[in-house]
Amino acid sequence: MREVSIIGAGVTKFGELWDKSLRELGLMAGLEAIQDAGISSNDIDALYVGNMAAGSLVQQEHVSALIADYCAMAGAHVPSTRIEGASASGGLALRQAYMAVAGGFIDVAVVGGAEKMTDVSDSESAHTLSMGADEEWESQQGATFASLHAMMAQAHMTEFGTTREMLSAVASKNHGHAALNPQAQFPFPIKPEAVSGSGLVSDPLRMLDCAPQSDGGAAVVLCASDRAKEFSKKPVSIIGSGQASDTLSLHHRASLSRMPAIGVAAERAFAHAGRKATDVSVAEIHDNFTISELIALEEIGLAERGAAGQLTLDGATALGGAIPVNTGGGLKARGHPPGATGVAQAVEIVQQLRGTAGERQVKGATLGLLENHGGTGATAVVHLLEMN
């Protein structure tokens, strides 16, 4: 297998972007990544598109062809493939593109992720998100995405003594990071007390524990490492990739306080890279709810089991801490367009490793981890990036 590098990255503003369509979001992110990479569209061998639910949200399947078309790749008949795994769609697209380049099929791939959630009502977009859970066993029975995560939070609190304050610290920390990220949907700080005092959604989760529904696009350009220097002075290597599945329904699992697929995906990525959790200097974690960030940190081994809450309260996962997590603001504050999220994580880590993250730069960052999952953890994908 060949070494693969990321040579370009681009991301749109995330938010309620009523003047931007899905194709525009894909185009904007793609063009920025292509320009950043210094390649032309003639250099591109394949496009991979992460998107969760354009069929339900904007009545458009076949998004792969749509984005290829609008990024001027139709003339050269560039193969384009859409990957869907609920909120893990972006990370899965990155992994498929990585395998295609590493396997020697192609040299240069663009990975784009995009989602347009706000053209429908809030209840419709919430319903769409719930399609990442098991329709017959969960959604149809009245379980919402928030209520499933609330059960996980309750279990975690019961088993490990995780507190309301710990959950609030996650959201507050990620908003603090987002305040330094002009592309974030909510680029402003919020106090932990504001999180704890926000409206109850599903006990114990409150409004500010939940990631928003967002429009946005993100893209990275992958290149076989032996050609990367043709285009980029600062290629970032993909040194590990791991993916794992779990039961779609939460109730089929042995524990409500865990998401084992995340741990398995991380193990596979670490084994692939020959690294371990203590080597990671900066991480993007899938905090669709505050509890998810805590569980994911524990599954990956960035925190001991049950200790992620205290670690967060202690500031270890904030900028300046031992292992800064979600320096871009996370899903909570950067925003969460599901198809784009996993790719936006890669964009953030590329900026961190290049040393171009501005005010939110983690000093001396060398190894970055991306964790992206779908549903209540039925699909998880982890990547490890390192500066060449």
Added chain:
Amino acid sequence: MREVSIIGAGVTKFGELWDKSLRELGLMAGLEAIQDAGISSNDIDALYVGNMAAGSLVQQEHVSALIADYCAMAGAHVPSTRIEGASASGGLALRQAYMAVAGGFIDVAVVGGAEKMTDVSDSESAHTLSMGADEEWESQQGATFASLHAMMAQAHMTEFGTTREMLSAVASKNHGHAALNPQAQFPFPIKPEAVSGSGLVSDPLRMLDCAPQSDGGAAVVLCASDRAKEFSKKPVSIIGSGQASDTLSLHHRASLSRMPAIGVAAERAFAHAGRKATDVSVAEIHDNFTISELIALEEIGLAERGAAGQLTLDGATALGGAIPVNTGGGLKARGHPPGATGVAQAVEIVQQLRGTAGERQVKGATLGLLENHGGTGATAVVHLLEMN
């Protein structure tokens, strides 16, 4: 890159299967393929799922995890990835799995395709199919999937003198094949006159020019060829794989009578395999409308430009002819569950190459071609299979 073989194949009955859910269709096809391969679920390294529109049709995204779960792969956290490219979803899933095995990432992959179309009204499922076209430029303007193909048919008739009788010969031939396939949705012959006399849908296309809306599942098991003999006495090699894109909208193309992405995908597959069109002994072609089969035959080079209609009238593409096409009945008569179609094509060719196709066996078949496309040809994927 390593050689890859298909070592197992399974397909459900296609049709209006009101007593079968999406997960059951995936499970039934997957189990049959696994049993046919002689592997156990412990041998499976990854699952790839082709599905077009479960979000719109059965309110379920994240189908990858659903199928992995119900095929008992969640316990081992087997990675599962859904691929979508409208009606090309199945063929694209086959290609991604092929690349993962050929690239050396995994040894054994299951490729499953499934779609459940008949839980919604006919108008809703027709609307869902139209999501494979361009929503803003086509569907929203009133263009239906049938009307877009009708324009292609009109152009082909005008440019090449293709006739009503030639279109009818395609449907009649595929029904004749389906009559020999017990898994087909419409396993009975129809006369060309019945096609010509069926109700007008969009001039010149009539009801019997159009593939039906179907439920169904199909699966194949891929294995690195150096391990294939561990499991199977009759592995079939994947010797070529090609994919190409085109503009999503029909009106953005230079010609209405062509689908160039099919030709490019075929060229790429032939180049990969080191073979040419005249080497093909049996082909599965994506006949979502009768006109599509004619255009695809010409793009691939199985017929001269403009000559596919006469070739069909002459019987060359029927069983017993020079190049039998759609021996399983094609989309027209076997049925067309979009996610399953591309995989069902592989199942048919595997049976032909193994010599187990029963009454519809093509004698001496050695090289099979699968052509699967999405929308009006904005995504095309072609594979070449050969008996080891």
